[in-house]
Amino acid sequence: MATGRTHRPATRSRGIPEATVARLPLYLRALTALSERSVPTVSSEELAAAAGVNSAKLRKDFSYLGSYGTRGVGYDVEYLVYQISRELGLTQDWPIVMVGIGNLGAALANYGGFASRGFRVAALIDADPSMVGRPVAGMPVQFIDDLEKIVDENGVSIGVIATPAGAAQQVCDRLVAAGVTSILNFAPTVLSVPDGVDVRKVDLSIELQILAFHEQRKAGEEPGAGAEAVLPPVVRDAGAAAAAEGRKGPDGDMPAVMPA
Amino acid sequence: MATGRTHRPATRSRGIPEATVARLPLYLRALTALSERSVPTVSSEELAAAAGVNSAKLRKDFSYLGSYGTRGVGYDVEYLVYQISRELGLTQDWPIVMVGIGNLGAALANYGGFASRGFRVAALIDADPSMVGRPVAGMPVQFIDDLEKIVDENGVSIGVIATPAGAAQQVCDRLVAAGVTSILNFAPTVLSVPDGVDVRKVDLSIELQILAFHEQRKAGEEPGAGAEAVLPPVVRDAGAAAAAEGRKGPDGDMPAVMPA
DNA sequence: CCATCTTTGTGCACGCGTTCACAAAGACAT
DNA sequence: ATGTCTTTGTGAACGCGTGCACAAAGATGG
Numbered sequence: 001m002a003t004g005r006t007h008r009p010a011t012r013s014r015g016i017p018e019a020t021v022a023r024l025p026l027y028l029r030a031l032t033a034l035s036e037r038s039v040p041t042v043s044s045e046e047l048a049a050a051a052g053v054n055s056a057k058l059r060k061d062f063s064y065l066g067s068y069g070t071r072g073v074g075y076d077v078e079y080l081v082y083q084i085s086r087e088l089g090l091t092q093d094w095p096i097v098m099v100g101i102g103n104l105g106a107a108l109a110n111y112g113g114f115a116s117r118g119f120r121v122a123a124l125i126d127a128d129p130s131m132v133g134r135p136v137a138g139m140p141v142q143f144i145d146d147l148e149k150i151v152d153e154n155g156v157s158i159g160v161i162a163t164p165a166g167a168a169q170q171v172c173d174r175l176v177a178a179g180v181t182s183i184l185n186f187a188p189t190v191l192s193v194p195d196g197v198d199v200r201k202v203d204l205s206i207e208l209q210i211l212a213f214h215e216q217r218k219a220g221e222e223p224g225a226g227a228e229a230v231l232p233p234v235v236r237d238a239g240a241a242a243a244a245e246g247r248k249g250p251d252g253d254m255p256a257v258m259p260a
Numbered sequence: 261m262a263t264g265r266t267h268r269p270a271t272r273s274r275g276i277p278e279a280t281v282a283r284l285p286l287y288l289r290a291l292t293a294l295s296e297r298s299v300p301t302v303s304s305e306e307l308a309a310a311a312g313v314n315s316a317k318l319r320k321d322f323s324y325l326g327s328y329g330t331r332g333v334g335y336d337v338e339y340l341v342y343q344i345s346r347e348l349g350l351t352q353d354w355p356i357v358m359v360g361i362g363n364l365g366a367a368l369a370n371y372g373g374f375a376s377r378g379f380r381v382a383a384l385i386d387a388d389p390s391m392v393g394r395p396v397a398g399m400p401v402q403f404i405d406d407l408e409k410i411v412d413e414n415g416v417s418i419g420v421i422a423t424p425a426g427a428a429q430q431v432c433d434r435l436v437a438a439g440v441t442s443i444l445n446f447a448p449t450v451l452s453v454p455d456g457v458d459v460r461k462v463d464l465s466i467e468l469q470i471l472a473f474h475e476q477r478k479a480g481e482e483p484g485a486g487a488e489a490v491l492p493p494v495v496r497d498a499g500a501a502a503a504a505e506g507r508k509g510p511d512g513d514m515p516a517v518m519p520a
Numbered sequence: 521c522c523a524t525c526t527t528t529g530t531g532c533a534c535g536c537g538t539t540c541a542c543a544a545a546g547a548c549a550t
Numbered sequence: 551a552t553g554t555c556t557t558t559g560t561g562a563a564c565g566c567g568t569g570c571a572c573a574a575a576g577a578t579g580g
Contacts, residue, residue: 017537019536019537019538020537022470024469024473025469029448043556050450054538054539056541057538059557059558059560060538060539062559063558063559063560069557069558069559070547070557070558071544071545071547071556071557072545072556072557072558073546073547073558074556074557074558075558087473088472088473089472089473089475089476090472094468104367106367107364107366107368108364108367111363111364113448113463114464117465119465157479158472181478182471182472182474182475183471184468188289190286200471203285203373204373204374205376206285206286207444208356208374208379208444209285209288209348209350210282210348211443211458211460212348212350212352212379212418212442213284213347213348215418215441215442215458216348216349218441218456219417277566279568303526303528304527304529305527314569316530316570316571317567319528319529319530320530320567320568320569323528323529323530327529329527330528330575331526331528331575332525332527332575332576332578333527333528333577334526334527334528335528521580522580523579523580524577525577525578527574527577528573528574528576530571531573532570533569534569534570535567535568535569536565536566536567537565537567538563538565539563539565540561540562540563540564541561541562542559543560544557544558544560545557545558545559546557547555547557548553548554548556549553549555550551550552550553550554
């Protein structure tokens with residue numbers, strides 16, 4: 001799900017559901033591991049286990065790509081690796097630019113997973129003049145003024161934004177204007193982009209917050225005694241009127257600071 | 261979606277849909293920004309725009325939490341900030357441990373978004389003795405042998421794994437055995453965990469691959485001439501029999517290297 | 521107190537994704 | 551060649567999430 005898009009164009013591609021596309025890299029990784037161990041064929045059951053999904057789901061996913069399996073035997077590992085790679089567009093070379101070489105950006109630049117599988121970091125870009133020229137991941141950081149030139153000369157269509165939140169939209173606009181049509185956003189902001197541009201968002205703190213939600217559920221299954229909750233950071237009020245509506249029965253400790 | 265779980269228990273929590281939970285942090289961020297600008301109330305339309313979602317969806321999401329709005333006016337910003345924070349469990353203090361202080365781990369430790377909103381990095385842990393004692397983000401790295409002690413003494417229930425793929429499952433097992441019940445996994449591996457443990461996965465290269473898929477679609481809408489695809493990394497064969505089944509009509513360049 | 525206007529909360533329908541369950545397809549042995 | 555056994559590919563049912571559209575609720579003004 002490309003968070004950051006206001007309306008979902010569904011992008012039902014060429015009949016391949018978005019949910020399936022999101023799982024193809026998972027299958028590809030599992031298949032690559034099998035390939036390295038020279039395993040010739042694999043059943044949907046085995047591969048599904050390796051990828052952490054349901055076997056029926058896996059078969060249906062593959063059915064969107066075509067009939068690449070052999071009944072009674074399974075799937076040919078090498079063949080499937082190539083088919084999925086091709087479907088994902090990984091048989092091409094994808095030059096990417098990374099903007100914002102702070103802690104996170106530098107780590108991403110060094111991250112091996114980025115360079116693998118057809119992705120090639122074409123340039124690292126930052127707005128801080130003191131960063132410019134400094135080598136990060138064996139590559140000199142370039143100044144943001146050259147962004148358009150870099151994108152154009154390298155034929156870059158994928159950009160990674162790892163700037164502070166405040167600069168993200170501005171950087172995004174420049175990338176899009178320069179011709180970038182896919183953006184991976186690490187800044188904690190909602191980017192607005194024109195139609196035809198894909199944005200995917202990776203937000204570390206959101207992931208933690210979702211975990212905290214489930215964690216809280218596990219911890220305080222019983223209502224009434226809310227364990228040891230820290231005082232709410234907002235002003236509290238004694239009025240409990242708001243709780244009267246009571247859609248949620250088991251919710252003993254509603255602080256109720258209803259606005260006037 | 262907690263990738264990494266084999267079967268989905270759906271975790272339909274207390275009636276709050278998982279999709280809604282995943283959006284609550286988004287709303288919270290937008291609301292916090294409004295709060296800092298001292299905006300007293302906000303309509304579902306405005307807030308939805310700020311969070312990048314549909315207004316009807318936002319209202320439905322909030323309806324799961326209760327009736328916190330005022331018709332004809334909108335939502336009280338401060339009140340809603342507190343309600344969502346409480347629902348997400350962010351009014352508590354969540355000590356977390358981070359295992360694997362390489363490039364990515366160090367960047368995460370320095371990442372401001374982690375420390376904000378109730379999350380507190382209780383310890384940084386690494387298996388490399390040369391890292392131990394070295395300060396990262398103003399905090400000494402501790403040796404992995406003390407993992408169980410650290411988790412226990414700090415009451416840690418959330419762990420972040422930023423190790424290489426090979427070490428991830430092992431680290432995961434130790435975390436779970438020590439009492440951690442929520443894991444945020446940055447290693448490119450499928451973790452298997454017992455029931456009751458939540459795993460969320462952040463995979464940088466997968467996100468890129470999904471972008472590449474859509475990018476490829478945008479670039480080569482026409483079939484037949486596959487632009488300038490690099491030669492397939494697997495052995496090719498002249499046999500074209502496999503394509504005969506032909507579920508997908510418009511797919512001109514099927515390489516067809518069917519196994520024997 | 522009544523009328524009007526704004527905005528919420530939600531019933532409903534629709535579409536996507538998941539899962540089940542099974543027929544068809546092929547491998548393999550005899 | 552025939553039968554058995556394994557595994558795929560998929561039709562169909564189900565459930566969740568989304569978005570529309572509107573009635574109910576409350577604010578505001580006269």
